[in-house]
Ligand SMILES: Nc1ncnc2c1ncn2[C@@H]1O[C@H](COP(=O)(O)OP(=O)(O)OP(=O)(O)O)[C@@H](O)[C@H]1O
């Protein structure tokens with residue numbers, strides 16, 4: 001029937017030719033499978049794929065989660081950086097948070113693509129997760145594929161990826177929970193694997209809310225401190241160039257309750273540096289001192305509070321170390337030791353000493369070049385009071401009692417801690433500020449009384465002195481008379 005029309009016959013010929021070609025190819029393929037060894041086969045396959053795929057303008061860099069057994073920093077950086085690039089087109093996200101993280105951890109889900117622009121170059125990131133064949137989550141391979149136009153390969157490697165790494169550091173620093181390390185802390189919540197402080201130090205999160213914003217102190221002094229800190233952290237290369245250890249020392253002095261500890265907390269919160277609270281009086285040997293200092297981490301503040309009291313250690317005999325001469329730990333010895341230690345290891349260190357009595361501390365500490373900045377924390381000033389009133393009551397410049405307080409506070413010698421205590425007594429600004437006025441008046445009265453007593457004391461002493469003088473003069477006169485009476489000598 002087909003042969004009568006002619007055309008179907010051609011189709012059938014074509015069909016049978018194709019069938020026989022396909023059959024031959026299958027035969028060849030199965031023979032090749034049997035005869036050609038598998039590595040050669042896969043090489044041939046990829047070579048053929050390469051020959052028949054049109055040339056791509058795109059380059060893809062694969063960023064694996066691990067480099068051998070350690071984590072790949074570029075992967076971690078990409079993961080954190082891409083969180084900031086999530087846009088309305090992103091369809092699936094992952095969310096998580098550990099107990100010690102401040103913020104929610106949002107990241108993209110597998111298969112999602114994020115487009116980023118860097119100096120007009122388009123970069124496309126894709127998150128890929130390859131599950132193991134056996135269906136277990138363990139052994140899952142995660143990676144990012146970064147694709148961009150081939151001609152930007154150098155810029156991607158030399159500019160874009162370093163930029164992503166720098167952003168990662170910045171984001172991590174901001175998200176970091178600042179810790180307070182002490183030696184008597186019985187436990188440590190330092191389990192984030194960064195090796196921070198472990199061993200001889202226990203830590204808790206620094207929950208101190210003090211910031212430069214809330215600190216009541218002279219605005220110029222505050223600015224000078226912030227500028228100094230900022231200059232310090234950005235001058236890594238400078239310190240290297242001049243051959244100085246990258247460290248900074250501050251001496252905070254002033255009466256109790258003027259904000260020395262609050263300033264330290266504000267500095268730590270500002271820089272996101274951990275604090276190591278070093279209690280010198282609990283130290284028993286040089287080797288112990290060395291061990292605890294070595295176990296502090298970079299980007300940290302070592303604090304020695306009340307140095308005038310700690311320095312009773314000046315003549316303290318330290319335990320004799322085997323093989324070493326009997327050594328006393330003196331303050332200057334400690335300082336030299338810290339200098340030496342820091343010159344050889346450790347970066348971005350700050351050391352802070354505090355004292356209530358600057359006049360009582362070892363001159364070694366005051367020597368020029370030893371502490372970079374001496375900061376006087378003084379009694380509450382008008383400016384300081386305004387800051388506290390705004391912090392505690394939300395009262396700014398306009399309140400009927402402010403002028404009266406201004407008139408009283410400068411001479412009252414009250415500490416910010418005392419003022420803060422008064423301001424805490426009521427949420428009602430009228431009542432709280434009224435309380436401050438009464439408190440300042442009471443303080444003034446007490447001060448006047450003390451002054452009066454002192455003056456009275458001086459007057460009484462003067463009276464006594466005059467009396468004694470009078471008696472002495474009288475007795476001399478009497479002696480003179482007696483002498484004259486005796487005819488032995490002339491009266492004068
Ligand atoms: N300058 C200040 N600005 C804001 N609040 C302050 C200031 N000074 C003190 N305070 C308040 O008083 C409390 C005690 O202050 P802080 O412990 O900082 O004083 P200190 O100078 O370290 O005292 P000490 O010499 O006794 O250690 C703080 O928690 C804070 O509430």
Ligand SMILES: [Mg+2]
Pocket residue numbers: 260261262305
């Ligand atoms: Mg203190």
